[in-house]
Amino acid sequence: DWSCVWLSSRGRGEWSALIGAPEGAGCGAPPERPVRPLRQLQVHRLTHTGTAPYPATARWGWDSGRGVHYIGIKCGAAWCALGPDGFRPRETTLGGGGVHEVPGWYDDQHLAIPDGNGGLVPGPWGKIEPARNLGALRVESFAAQPQIVAFVTLTGTREELAHYESTWNLRRGRNRLLLSNRPEGWFMTVEQDGGQPARFVVSRVTGAMHAVHGAVRWRWDSEDESTWIGCDDACCTPVR
Numbered sequence: 001d002w003s004c005v006w007l008s009s010r011g012r013g014e015w016s017a018l019i020g021a022p023e024g025a026g027c028g029a030p031p032e033r034p035v036r037p038l039r040q041l042q043v044h045r046l047t048h049t050g051t052a053p054y055p056a057t058a059r060w061g062w063d064s065g066r067g068v069h070y071i072g073i074k075c076g077a078a079w080c081a082l083g084p085d086g087f088r089p090r091e092t093t094l095g096g097g098g099v100h101e102v103p104g105w106y107d108d109q110h111l112a113i114p115d116g117n118g119g120l121v122p123g124p125w126g127k128i129e130p131a132r133n134l135g136a137l138r139v140e141s142f143a144a145q146p147q148i149v150a151f152v153t154l155t156g157t158r159e160e161l162a163h164y165e166s167t168w169n170l171r172r173g174r175n176r177l178l179l180s181n182r183p184e185g186w187f188m189t190v191e192q193d194g195g196q197p198a199r200f201v202v203s204r205v206t207g208a209m210h211a212v213h214g215a216v217r218w219r220w221d222s223e224d225e226s227t228w229i230g231c232d233d234a235c236c237t238p239v240r
Contacts, residue, residue, distance in 0.1 A: 005082065006030045007043070007075055015075065017041040017082045041071075044081040044089050048097035054079055055104035055215050062109060063087045072103045079104060099214065100129045107217045111154075111225045113163045120224075123163065124156025126170075128216050128227060135214025138232045142181035146189060149229050149236075150177040150216050167224060167240065169198035179231060186231075188238040200238035204231060 004027035006018045020038035023031050030038060058073040061081060070083030072091075079102055081089035091103055099105040106129035113123030131148045141147055152175040154161060164170040169190040178189040179202065186202035217228040219237055229236050 004030075005041075005071065005073075007073065007080065007082070009076070013045070015043040015045050015080060017043050017080075019082075041082040042085050042087060043075075045075060045078050046081070046089075046091060046094050047078045048094035048102065050095075050097035052097035052102075054097075054102060057104045057215055059103060059107055059217065060109070061089055061091075061103065063089065074104060099132055099134075105130055105215050109218055111164065111218070112220070113160060113224065124154045124160040126164075126218065126225070127153045128218060129153075130214055130216045130229070134216070134230060139181060142179055142186070142231065146178040146180040148176055149179045149231070150227070151175065152177060152190075152227075163224065168200075168226070168238070169196075171195060177227070177229070179229065179236060186236060188236070190238075200240065202236050203239050204234050204236050206234040 002022070003019050004022050007015065009015050018030055018038045019041055020034060021036050023035060054074045054077065056074050058071060061070045061072045063070060063083065066087055068084060068087055070081050070087055070089060072079065072081050079094060081091065095101040106127065108125065108127035110122035111124055111126045112120040115121045128150055130150050134149050137147055137149070152170055154164060154170055154172055154175070161172050171192055173192065176191050178191070180187050180189070186204050188200045188202050189197050190200070191197035213230050215230050219226040219228045226237055
């Protein structure tokens with residue numbers, strides 16, 4: 001199942017949002033007499049003091065105080081957080097609009113780890129943020145030499161971090177992700193200062209996927225989290 005989200009400006013800086021099940025083939029305008037009730041969402045609209053654009057994308061956010069998820073999305077020349085009444089977004093300011101300040105460019109969340117019984121449980125906290133020049137890199141850039149595309153910072157207990165060190169070579173603290181385009185294919189290198197680098201084959205998805213230049217995301221699968229990283233006109237993700 002999927003839902004539609006409607007976001008509208010009521011003027012004077014006031015915004016409103018609705019979420020509900022679609023009626024028909026697409027979302028369109030909110031139905032005047034919906035078969036199933038629509039839910040009103042509270043909207044927090046944030047702006048930054050710089051001149052950088054807001055990414056035309058969406059992501060989940062986490063209100064740790066109430067233990068609820070909320071939706072983050074571009075809303076004109078601003079970034080909006082949509083959630084239940086009384087929620088508080090993690091972001092209270094967007095600073096100067098850098099890629100590490102506007103949520104649409106970066107992603108942060110608890111990363112899943114195996115629970116030992118075939119399931120997954122929340123593990124370390126992981127933040128992935130793009131390199132400042134990621135949106136300007138083109139296919140030729142990655143062929144010339146490996147390019148730093150993102151930074152991953154992990155925090156958590158030794159037990160939580162052990163899974164991501166053994167699978168993706170991600171360790172506590174700050175990790176660098178480098179992407180390269182070689183004759184034999186695309187590759188990602190994960191490294192840290194003073195640590196052994198590890199290289200992974202990359203799947204590069206083009207076509208129907210709309211790549212947001214300069215944006216990065218965590219990518220969930222049935223075993224743990226991987227990454228989506230914009231790579232010119234496509235999205236790149238490492239595979240094991």
